[in-house]
Amino acid sequence: MRTSKPISVTLGPLQASVNRRLASGQYDNASEVLRAGLRALEREEAALDDLLRQKVLASMANKKPNIPAEAVFKRLEARHARKVKASKRDA
Template sequence: MRTSKPITVTLGKQQALLEDRLQSGAYESASEVIRAGLRALDREEAALSQIMRAKIREAIDDPRPDVTAADVFARLRARHAEGQ
């Protein structure tokens, strides 16, 4: 039993990229190209998520004292005033 359903996708300028991949023989169908693209997107999103989690953990573990919002805004106002 088929677990997927046919869909229609408008690729615009990316149509030529899909056709290039088919002509190269790297893929046998448009479906294979689309699936490969979605897998690459999943990998990219997972990598970005991992990077963000590491950055958040780094910030949480930072031993330096916290900076108050008032101090941050005072510094921003001072920096903005310097630029005028």
């Protein structure tokens, strides 16, 4: 018994990739190719989520004092102004 209903998708240029994989004999049908692709996408997303989670945890563990947003923007604006001034001077 089927647990999901069939869907129709338009693959465009990706159809050639599906066809190559079918021709290689690695997969029996297009559904297997697409399921493998979705599993790979889920692994990639999980790895990215893990990486971002690690970065957030490392950032939260950092004992350096936080810099207020106003101070950051003030420094960025000053840096931008210096670059604009330098580019006008060099022009």
